[in-house]
Amino acid sequence: DVKVTQSSRYLVKRTGEKVFLECVQDMDHENMFWYRQDPGLGLRLIYFSYDVKMKEKGDIPEGYSVSREKKERFSLILESASTNQTSMYLCASSTTLAGSYNEQFFGPGTRLTVL
Amino acid sequence: AQKVTQAQTEISVVEKEDVTLDCVYETRDTTYYLFWYKQPPSGELVFLIRRNSFDEQNEISGRYSWNFQKSTSSFNFTITASQVVDSAVYFCALSENTGRRALTFGSGTRLQVQP
Numbered sequence: 001d002v003k004v005t006q007s008s009r010y011l012v013k014r015t016g017e018k019v020f021l022e023c024v025q026d027m028d029h030e031n032m033f034w035y036r037q038d039p040g041l042g043l044r045l046i047y048f049s050y051d052v053k054m055k056e057k058g059d060i061p062e063g064y065s066v067s068r069e070k071k072e073r074f075s076l077i078l079e080s081a082s083t084n085q086t087s088m089y090l091c092a093s094s095t096t097l098a099g100s101y102n103e104q105f106f107g108p109g110t111r112l113t114v115l
Numbered sequence: 116a117q118k119v120t121q122a123q124t125e126i127s128v129v130e131k132e133d134v135t136l137d138c139v140y141e142t143r144d145t146t147y148y149l150f151w152y153k154q155p156p157s158g159e160l161v162f163l164i165r166r167n168s169f170d171e172q173n174e175i176s177g178r179y180s181w182n183f184q185k186s187t188s189s190f191n192f193t194i195t196a197s198q199v200v201d202s203a204v205y206f207c208a209l210s211e212n213t214g215r216r217a218l219t220f221g222s223g224t225r226l227q228v229q230p
Contacts, residue, residue: 009158033217040124042206042220050216058217088158094216102148102210104218106160 003027004107006091012113019078021110023091030096032074033104034058034066037088049074081114088112117142119209121221128197129229136192136224138207144168146212149183149190154204154223163205166190197228 007022025032031050035043035058045058047066055066063085067075074093078085088111092104118141128134140149151163164174166183174181178195194201204225208218 031216035220040222042119042121042222043208043218044220045217048217090160092218096216102212102216102218103150103162103165104210105162106152108157108159111158 004091004093004105006089006107006110008110009108010111010113012115013078013081014115015082017078017081017114019081019112019114021076021078021089021091021112023074023076023093023107024072025074025091025093025105026072027093027095027105028071029093029105030071031094032068033092033094034064034074034076035090035092036060037090037109043090046076081112083114086112086114117144117147117209117211117219119207119219119221121205121207121224123224124222125225125227127227127229130199131196133193133195134197134226134228136194136205136207136226138190138192138221140188140190140207140209142209142211144211148210148212150208150210150218151181151190151192152206152208154206156203160206163192194226197226199228199230202226202228 004025033048034046049068065077091107094104120139147168149166153161182191204223207221
């Protein structure tokens with residue numbers, strides 16, 4: 001069964017802290033994505049990666065960085081958390097194999113609160 | 116650039132009513148993929164359906180049906196005889212065949228089904 005896991009469901013951090021959100025997939029997918037979800041805005045793409053050690057900026061990368069040292073793991077880093085980064089963070093993965101439709105498989109999400 | 120519009124922010128119906136969730140998209144690609152996801156209160160995104168741009172057949176799955184019309188760039192979702200368990204936020208999403216393969220989401224429609 002397809003699985004994307006995220007390290008925490010809920011996280012509370014203080015302003016200025018460095019925050020790591022971890023995502024692991026077990027489907028050997030090439031592509032991994034980080035989105036944030038805010039009410040009325042849907043899901044917005046922060047960063048994505050097509051391969052190990054590769055990363056590309058999405059639509060809202062400011063204040064974030066990512067790391068992909070292994071194919072199955074994609075980390076989102078908030079170098080210095082701020083209150084406007086309080087949000088739900090969703091990780092996803094997909095394959096580029098023919099017939100995949102670019103379908104993405106999502107993790108359960110991490111609700112981050114920055115105080 | 117691609118865009119997905121879900122004009123209905125929130126819909127409230129009474130159980131057993133039929134309800135249609137609208138989705139309008141914009142893309143320059145001739146090959147693209149459309150998705151609907153459900154997000155129940157638990158927060159996890161649940162995949163409902165995918166469609167590629169060459170397949171305009173409508174689809175029915177139990178109480179759910181989807182109407183894909185390229186002429187109007189719409190991919191609407193109908194729930195027949197709604198139930199309380201259908202209460203959730205529903206997202207429509209688009210992925211192009213070229214480029215970054217990420218999903219572009221609409222802002223979501225919150226459906227409340229009252230008993």
